[in-house]
Amino acid sequence: MTFNLDHVVLAQLDVPDVATANAQLKELLQPGGQRVEPAAEYEARDPSGTIRVVVDARRSLTDVDIQLSWASRIPAARLAAVLFQTPKASASTTRPTLLCCMHRNRAIRG
Numbered sequence: 001m002t003f004n005l006d007h008v009v010l011a012q013l014d015v016p017d018v019a020t021a022n023a024q025l026k027e028l029l030q031p032g033g034q035r036v037e038p039a040a041e042y043e044a045r046d047p048s049g050t051i052r053v054v055v056d057a058r059r060s061l062t063d064v065d066i067q068l069s070w071a072s073r074i075p076a077a078r079l080a081a082v083l084f085q086t087p088k089a090s091a092s093t094t095r096p097t098l099l100c101c102m103h104r105n106r107a108i109r110g
Contacts, residue, residue, distance in 0.1 A: 046086045048073040053086045061087075 016024070029036060038057045045052050050070045054063040064083070067073075074082050 044086050044088075046074075046082050050074055051083055051086050053083070055087055 015021075041054050041056055041062060043052060043054045050067045050073045052063075052065040053061070056062050066079075066083075070079065
């Protein structure tokens with residue numbers, strides 16, 4: 001048994017020409033002709049609003065606030081997981097930086 005593969009199409013890509021692709025990219029980077037600059041800082045909060053994490057444009061941790069009432073909203077066994085997940089809502093940060101701040105006890109504030 002033989003198959004005729006002359007008319008078989010495995011995949012087709014609809015790729016725009018270079019000029020169109022460049023125009024689309026420019027619009028994404030400069031919507032309405034205005035250049036978009038990254039923010040100096042990105043802030044995120046966990047869904048309960050108990051933890052606030054701030055990272056800079058280089059994704060370095062700059063501040064963490066944990067409300068004193070955290071234990072009434074977040075089970076103790078989940079605190080670290082919630083803390084690590086919170087920055088993902090804005091800009092990711094490195095866990096070693098976060099752990100370093102927690103180790104020095106700078107992360108817990110009133």
